Amino acid sequence: MKFIDTIKNIWKIEELKNRILVTLGLLLVYRFGAQVVLPGVDAAQLANLSTQAQDGLLGLLNAFTGGAFANASVFALGIMPYISASIVVQLMGIAIPYLQKLQKEGESGRKKINQITRWLTIAITLVQGPGYIYNLFAQLPAEAFVIPNQTIFVVSSVIILTTGCIFAMWLGEKITDKGIGNGISLLIMVGIIATLPQSFVQNFFSRVSGDGGGMIMVLIELVIWFVIILASVLLVMAVRQVPVQYARRTASGGYEKNVFGSRQYIPLKLNASGVMPIIFAQAIMFVPGLIAGSLSESETAQGITAAFSDIFGLWYNIVFALLIIVFTYFYTAITVPTNKMADDLKRSGGFIPGIRPGSETAEYLDKIMSQITLPGSIFLALIAVFPAIAVKLLNVQAGWALFFGGTSLLIMVGVAIDTMQQVNSYLLNRHYDGLMKSGKNRKAVA
Structure with a gap:
C-alpha cells in the first residue's frame, strides 16, 4: 500500500x-x-x-x-x-x-x-x-x-x-x-x-441508550463530521491564483514581455487570516458577560450574562459570527501587504497582465483580496457557529459538538496540513513520493 x-x-x-x-x-x-x-x-x-x-x-x-x-x-x-x-x-x-x-x-x-x-x-x-x-x-x-x-x-x-x-x-x-x-x-x-475520544464515547452512549436515536444517529453525526472536516480543509487550502509575467525594463520605461519564460501566479488565500478571527472574536465575547455581571444584579444584566455565557445560544452565535467577519477583514488587512507585494513585483520585473506596475497593482491586489475575503469570512463564520447548530438541531452533546467546527476543528485541520506539508518537503527533497502527491515511488538519491 x-x-x-x-x-x-x-x-x-x-x-x-x-x-x-x-x-x-x-x-x-x-x-x-x-x-x-x-x-x-x-x-x-x-x-x-x-x-x-x-x-x-x-x-x-x-x-x-x-x-x-x-x-x-x-x-x-x-x-x-x-x-x-x-x-x-x-x-x-x-x-x-x-x-x-x-x-x-x-x-x-x-x-x-x-x-x-x-x-x-x-x-x-x-x-x-x-x-x-x-x-x-x-x-x-x-x-x-x-x-x-x-x-x-x-x-x-x-x-x-x-x-x-x-x-x-x-x-x-x-x-x-x-x-x-x-x-x-x-x-x-x-x-x-x-x-476527543472521551467526548465521542460520552455522546455515543447517550445515543445508544434510551431514545437518543441509536447507531443511525451516530453514523449520521460521523458523516456530518467528515463533511465539516472536508469543508475546513477546502477553506484552509483554497486560493485565488493571480497571473504574473516577468519582463525586462526597456530604456523608454516600458517592458519587454516574456523575456523570462512562462506565466507564473500569486496565490491569494481565500482565508488568509486562519483561525485568528475566531480567537479574536472569542476574546471579545468574554467582555459583555463580565461587564454585565459586575455592574448590577438586575434582570437585564442577568439576561446579558446568560446570553453571552451560553456558547450554543442564538444571540451569542449571531454576534460571534458578525465579529468573525469583521475581524477576518481586519486581520487580512494587516497580514497581507499588498503594497509590498506590488513593490516586490515591480523590482523583479514582474507585472499582472493589463495592470500597470506600482500603485495600480497594489490597488488591484487589494480589490481581489476584498472580493475573496467576503466569502472566506462568511464560510469561516459558518464553520465557527456549526457546533451550536449541531447542539440545537442534532441534539449532539456539548463536548462532542465542539469538534463539529469552530476553533477546535480548524486548528486540527490547519496544523495537520502544515505538518504534512513539512514532511512532504523532506520526502520530495529525497526524491520520494510526498504525502500529498500520487505517483510511483522513486529511489532516493545517495
Missing part, C-alpha cells in the same frame, strides 16, 4: 525520523504535565471543577488545554497566555513605531519581538493565575486544599502556573526548532485531540 510505503520512506530519512521522535517526546512531556495536579490540591476533590468545565466558555478553554484546566494541573492555563500575548503584540505593531521598526529588521527584529512576547506572556499569566486560583476556592470544598495557609498556597500556585506556561512555551519553541511542524500550534492541537 502507498501509505505504508510512505511511512517506510519517512523512517529512512534520518533527519526527519529524529525530528518526528523529538516532537513526539516533547508532546508526551506536555501531556504528562497536564495530569500533574497543583501541590496543595487534593485530586480526589475536583468533581465540581470538572462539572464547571464541561460546557460554556470554560469548557472551550478546558478543551484547548487538553483537560488541564479541569485537572487543576500545573499546565492549567496551557499555552493560551502566550497566544494572547502574541495577538496583543501583533495589534500593537500597527500603532507603535518601535515594533514596526523591529518587524523590518529581519531575524534580529524577530528575536526582539519574540522576547517582548515572552515578557508579556509572563505578565498575562501573573494576572490570570490568581483568577484561576480564586476560582478553585469558589468551586472546590475546603477539604480539597491541604495547605492551611491560603496566602502561601496562592503565591506558590501562581508561581507554578506561570512556570508551567513558560515551560509549555519553551516546549513549543523547541518543537519548532528541533522537531517537525509549528510547536505552539501542535501543543494546542494535541490538547484538543486529548479530549
